[in-house]
Amino acid sequence: MDFTGIYENEKFYKHKNIRWLDLHELQGVYGYCSQEARRTIEAKISNLSPEGIHFIDSGNFHYVSEFWIEKMKHDFILVVFDHHSDMMQPLFDDILSCGSWILNSLENNKYLKKVILIGIDEKQVSLIKRQDQVLYLTDDDLENREVWKKVDDLLRQYPLYISIDKDVLSQNVIQTDWDQGSMQLMEFKILLAYLFKNSQTIGIDICGECANEVGQLNEIKEDDAFNEKILSFLKKEED
Secondary structure: OEOOOHHHHOOOOOOOOOOOOEOOOOOOOOOEEOHHHHHHHHHHOOOOOOOEEEEOOOHHHOOHHHHHHOOOOOOEEEEEEOOOOOOOOOOOOOOEEOOOHHHHHHHHOOOEEEEEEEEEOHHHHHHOOOHHHEEEEEHHHOOOHHHHHHHHHHHHHOOEEEEEEHHHEOOOOOOOOOOOOOEOHHHHHHHHHHHHHHOOEEEEEEEOOOOOOHHHHHHHHHHHHHHHHHHHHHHHHHO
16 A cells, blocks of 8 residues: 555565555545545455555554454454554544544444554553553563463454554664654564464554655665565465
8 A cells, every 4th residue: 555655665565466556646644534535545445355464654544454454344353563552532533543543443343352552652551542442562561471361362262453563663673754662673573473373363554664755765775674574474474
């Protein structure tokens, strides 16, 4: 899902079985999604399954995850790797944003049974709404055994959908255009492998590309290399 043109400067997807969605011309999509833009995006993915891996550009478009999980017509849990809660109350009820999509999904998706937030900033914890439906592990809390016991119980009960924002990772791993967490690449891979091993994963989406600007060519190359690593890792886990 190419909103900014950044994927045209990357090559990780070449020679792969892909479906390219060009969303360059859409208005009302950067950070917030207008009702008109929402209808257009949902129409473009109407014949596509939530299964598979969806690359959805920058973190400013993380709200697209909601459109993918709306396609799930059975009970599931949502695992989100993100440095932010994405549970801000929107200024206007009819406006969806990259900072409110999880809250919106909890309020409107009857099949979504629980959200697990991994790598959230401690400062973001106070923003979590509907806490009875949310489990979270902060940057400094990834080894909390009590929370992982609860996660284990959920993984045994429901299939899951995984949404990844690269801003959960340390800046020495990747550069995004949002403030970032401290998770290292090996930690990230271990957690993903654990989820795959212990539950049925329906689909995955990945956002967090850097800004598509000439002055960030090195960051774009790093994004490209990271995306290739993740694709290879996911393929290995699938096998």
